[in-house]
Amino acid sequence: xxxxxxxxxxxxxxxxxxxxxxxxxxxxxxxxxxxxxxxxxxxxxxxxxxxxxxxxxxxxxxxxxxxxxxxxxxxxxxxxxxxxxxxxxxxxxxxxxxxxxxxxxxxxxxxxxxxxxxxxxxxxxxxxxxxxxxxxxxxxxxxxxxxxxxxxxxxxxxxxxxxxxxxxxxxxxxxxxxxxxxxxxxxxxxxxxxxxxxxxxxxxxxxxxxxxxxxxxxxxxxxxxxxxxxxxxxxxxxxxxxxxxxxxxxxxxxxxxxxxxxxxxxxxxxxxxxxxxxxxxxxxxxxxxxxxxxxxxxxxxxxxxxxxxxxxxxxxxxxxxxxxxxxxxxxxxxxxxxxxxxxxxxxxxxxxxxxxxxxxxxxxxxxxxxxxxxxxxxxxxxxxxxxxxxxxxxxxxxxxxxxxxxxxxxxxxxxxxxxxxxxxxxxxxxxxxxxxxxxxxxxxxxxxxxxxxxxxxxxxxxxx
Numbered sequence: 001x002x003x004x005x006x007x008x009x010x011x012x013x014x015x016x017x018x019x020x021x022x023x024x025x026x027x028x029x030x031x032x033x034x035x036x037x038x039x040x041x042x043x044x045x046x047x048x049x050x051x052x053x054x055x056x057x058x059x060x061x062x063x064x065x066x067x068x069x070x071x072x073x074x075x076x077x078x079x080x081x082x083x084x085x086x087x088x089x090x091x092x093x094x095x096x097x098x099x100x101x102x103x104x105x106x107x108x109x110x111x112x113x114x115x116x117x118x119x120x121x122x123x124x125x126x127x128x129x130x131x132x133x134x135x136x137x138x139x140x141x142x143x144x145x146x147x148x149x150x151x152x153x154x155x156x157x158x159x160x161x162x163x164x165x166x167x168x169x170x171x172x173x174x175x176x177x178x179x180x181x182x183x184x185x186x187x188x189x190x191x192x193x194x195x196x197x198x199x200x201x202x203x204x205x206x207x208x209x210x211x212x213x214x215x216x217x218x219x220x221x222x223x224x225x226x227x228x229x230x231x232x233x234x235x236x237x238x239x240x241x242x243x244x245x246x247x248x249x250x251x252x253x254x255x256x257x258x259x260x261x262x263x264x265x266x267x268x269x270x271x272x273x274x275x276x277x278x279x280x281x282x283x284x285x286x287x288x289x290x291x292x293x294x295x296x297x298x299x300x301x302x303x304x305x306x307x308x309x310x311x312x313x314x315x316x317x318x319x320x321x322x323x324x325x326x327x328x329x330x331x332x333x334x335x336x337x338x339x340x341x342x343x344x345x346x347x348x349x350x351x352x353x354x355x356x357x358x359x360x361x362x363x364x365x366x367x368x369x370x371x372x373x374x375x376x377x378x379x380x381x382x383x384x385x386x387x388x389x390x391x392x393x394x395x396x397x398x399x400x401x402x403x404x405x406x407x408x409x410x411x412x413x414x415x416x417x418x419x420x421x422x423x424x425x426x427x428x429x430x431x432x433x434x435x436x437x438x439x440x441x442x443x444x445x446x447x448x449x450x451x452x453x454x455x456x457x458x459x460x461x462x463x464x
Contacts, residue, residue, distance in 0.1 A: 041074060098151075100426070101151065102438070102439055102442055103430050103434065103438075105148065106430075106434040106438050106439075107430075107434065110434060148439075201376075205369070209365060209369065212361075212365070231343075234339075234343075241332070242332075260314070420446070420447070423447075424447055424450045424451065427442070427443065427447070427451065427455065428450075428451060428452050428455065431451070431452065431455045431458075432454060438458075438459075442459075443455075448460070
């Protein structure tokens with residue numbers, strides 16, 4: 001019994017060591033092939049250099065052909081090494097590891113059944129030992145089935161985890177699309193806010209221009225109103241001065257008239273008194289001589305001449321004063337006309353100056369509006385260019401992401417195809433030796449068309 005147990009352990013150990021030795025041998029072969037290829041390549045390169053130095057170019061064509069042949073051989077070796085490395089990497093995949101485990105378990109089960117058959121053939125052995133061996137074998141089978149059950153649960157958990165990861169990827173992709181949509185909406189809102197800001201600034205500038213225009217108009221209206229008030233006041237002042245002059249002239253004329261009337265009355269009274277005196281003298285002194293009469297006449301004539309001279313002098317004085325008053329009035333009128341002309345000239349100068357200032361302000365306002373318009377156009381163009389560049393960058397990023405995703409999908413599909421191909425190769429290689437010991441779920445419906453006819457018939461029969 002101990003011998004059989006040791007034999008079984010030895011066989012298991014030999015099987016594991018054989019597989020391990022096989023892998024190490026293959027790895028050593030690969031390393032040896034790589035080292036030999038590198039040494040061969042270095043030797044070929046040294047030989048080429050030596051021959052090139054010796055031949056001095058006359059064997060350039062042959063060397064080129066040899067180099068090309070060596071290059072193709074090197075390329076073929078590299079391809080073989082790459083395929084071997086790729087196959088080694090594929091062997092580390094979960095599907096192939098599980099397949100190897102199943103095949104190894106099938107070999108182990110086959111060995112167990114073989115040993116069981118051999119033990120049954122040994123009729124000379126003790127019945128109790130055989131039963132004990134059967135129990136141990138049954139326990140090992142149960143342990144193996146338990147391990148298989150655990151492995152299947154592990155595979156199921158891995159599949160469930162894979163489905164969950166795939167679902168998480170789908171959810172994350174959906175969330176990413178939602179975030180991109182939100183970002184797109186934020187960009188559109190930013191553009192709308194920018195446009196609203198530009199429209200608001202244009203409206204504020206138009207209101208500012210309108211306010212300045214209204215303010216300039218109000219200043220002009222206030223100036224014209226103040227000017228009209230000043231003209232009205234000057235006109236009122238002139239009317240008051242003219243009225244005062246007329247009143248003064250009227251008063252002076254009335255005074256002169258009253259003075260003349262008084263003088264005339266006094267002269268008439270004096271003449272009347274003299275006539276009365278003369279009549280009285282004539283009555284009293286009727287007998288005076290002619291000399292006194294002549295003297296009296298001469299005296300009267302002298303008095304008359306003196307009074308006439310005084311009246312003439314007064315009249316000339318009045319005429320002179322009237323002429324002076326006339327000249328004063330004319331001078332006042334001339335000064336008034338001169339002031340009006342000067343005021344007209346000043347108004348014209350101020351009007352021209354105001355028109356120039358208004359025109360300069362309008363020109364400055366137009367230039368400012370034009371600059372603002374150009375600035376807004378430039379800002380709008382820069383904004384559009386920035387948004388277009390942003391959209392282009394995002395489109396490029398999406399295209400790059402889609403291309404990377406497609407490349408990953410193609411790489412994943414290529415890897416899955418290689419895994420499936422290697423898996424089918426291993427099944428075709430080990431399947432004929434394990435009839436009756438392979439699990440039912442080892443192959444899929446897609447694998448059936450790639451299996452050997454015997455394996456295809458076997459799995460079809462097992463599936464039924």
